[in-house]
Amino acid sequence: MSKEEAPANLEPLKAWREWFLKNERDWSESLARMIKTDAVSQALGQELNAALYGQQALAKSMAGPMAMMNLPTREELTALGERFGRLEDAVARIEAALVQMSSAAGFGAPKPARTRKTPRKTKAAARRDAE
Numbered sequence: 001m002s003k004e005e006a007p008a009n010l011e012p013l014k015a016w017r018e019w020f021l022k023n024e025r026d027w028s029e030s031l032a033r034m035i036k037t038d039a040v041s042q043a044l045g046q047e048l049n050a051a052l053y054g055q056q057a058l059a060k061s062m063a064g065p066m067a068m069m070n071l072p073t074r075e076e077l078t079a080l081g082e083r084f085g086r087l088e089d090a091v092a093r094i095e096a097a098l099v100q101m102s103s104a105a106g107f108g109a110p111k112p113a114r115t116r117k118t119p120r121k122t123k124a125a126a127r128r129d130a131e
Helices: 012-035 038-068 074-105 123-130
Strands: none
Touching: 012 038
């Protein structure tokens, strides 16, 4: 045997991993079968409705104390976030329109490269100018 191929009894992690994967597969299959039954799906639906009702009741009961403490509710913060999103979209549209208008009008267009340079004065011309 090579060093890379150890016997199965010397690799406890490999055996544990195989056992874990088999158990996970078995649990997944049995839970999937159980959830597909009508009784379980109705019970889960009732639990979800009860949780939703409890959440709504808590939100309504906290609205008064939050208003007394001058704090916004979750709904108000959500509405504010949506409003900010609409404002950001409007600013982006205005910015795009300004960029389009400035490029159409020639503003912001790059100036042509300056290729011609002024001639240097010769020493004789510099003496004449100095006189």
